Amino acid sequence: GNSVTQMEGPVTLSEEAFLTINCTYTATGYPSLFWYVQYPGEGLQLLLKATKADDKGSNKGFEATYRKETTSFHLEKGSVQVSDSAVYFCALSRPTGGYQKVTFGTGTKLQVIP
Amino acid sequence: DGGITQSPKYLFRKEGQNVTLSCEQNLNHDAMYWYRQDPGQGLRLIYYSQIVNDFQKGDIAEGYSVSREKKESFPLTVTSAQKNPTAFYLCASSKGEGSQPQHFGDGTRLSIL
Numbered sequence: 001g002n003s004v005t006q007m008e009g010p011v012t013l014s015e016e017a018f019l020t021i022n023c024t025y026t027a028t029g030y031p032s033l034f035w036y037v038q039y040p041g042e043g044l045q046l047l048l049k050a051t052k053a054d055d056k057g058s059n060k061g062f063e064a065t066y067r068k069e070t071t072s073f074h075l076e077k078g079s080v081q082v083s084d085s086a087v088y089f090c091a092l093s094r095p096t097g098g099y100q101k102v103t104f105g106t107g108t109k110l111q112v113i114p
Numbered sequence: 115d116g117g118i119t120q121s122p123k124y125l126f127r128k129e130g131q132n133v134t135l136s137c138e139q140n141l142n143h144d145a146m147y148w149y150r151q152d153p154g155q156g157l158r159l160i161y162y163s164q165i166v167n168d169f170q171k172g173d174i175a176e177g178y179s180v181s182r183e184k185k186e187s188f189p190l191t192v193t194s195a196q197k198n199p200t201a202f203y204l205c206a207s208s209k210g211e212g213s214q215p216q217h218f219g220d221g222t223r224l225s226i227l
Binding site: 034036041042043044045046049089099100101102104105106107 | 118120145147154155156157159162164170204206208214215216217218219220221
């Protein structure tokens with residue numbers, strides 16, 4: 001079946017540090033890949049997406065590249081801010097049983113300190 | 115602005131009681147979903163619906179029920195058969211195609227009295 005593996009958290013960084021959150025996936029065919037962000041007490045918000053190999057998704061300074069050869073979709077940001085503190089979820093979407101099933105990773109908590 | 119509204123934000127259930135969580139969307143999306151979120155476990159799919167009057171069980175449907183009488187609404191009932199209902203429940207919707215992201219509500223936190 002499909003699965004998504006994210007690096008364990010929490011990740012604690014100082015403001016302006018470089019961020020990488022690793023994500024690898026297992027799926028047949030060509031899934032669509034997503035990063036979502038969840039702030040405390042809220043639902044998930046789409047951060048960025050990529051739909052085919054070598055696509056780069058980007059938003060708000062975050063980037064992730066769809067790497068088919070390594071089945072990865074690592075999230076990066078060059079300079080984090082305190083406001084980036086949240087839980088980040090990697091996810092994939094594939095047709096399953098007639099609908100688009102989304103499989104989420106377990107989430108990685110990011111804490112940015114001033 | 116279009117979006118998904120979940121209510122209530124906090125809900126308490128007594129033993130043996132059924133409770134219903136509301137989810138309404140004005141995004142004109144065909145597909146709607148219910149997820150359960152427990153600490154450290156990510157999101158698990160409870161039920162999903164691709165069109166009105168049709169819904170399917172997800173990975174953890176036991177102890178839950180849903181209905182989809184209107185395109186905009188997808189309420190979830192947590193029945194007394196669900197022995198461990200304490201969790202954060204998230205409703206989502208999408209256009210249903212694979213490359214389209216899901217849009218989420220702000221969730222309902224259910225606790226046992």
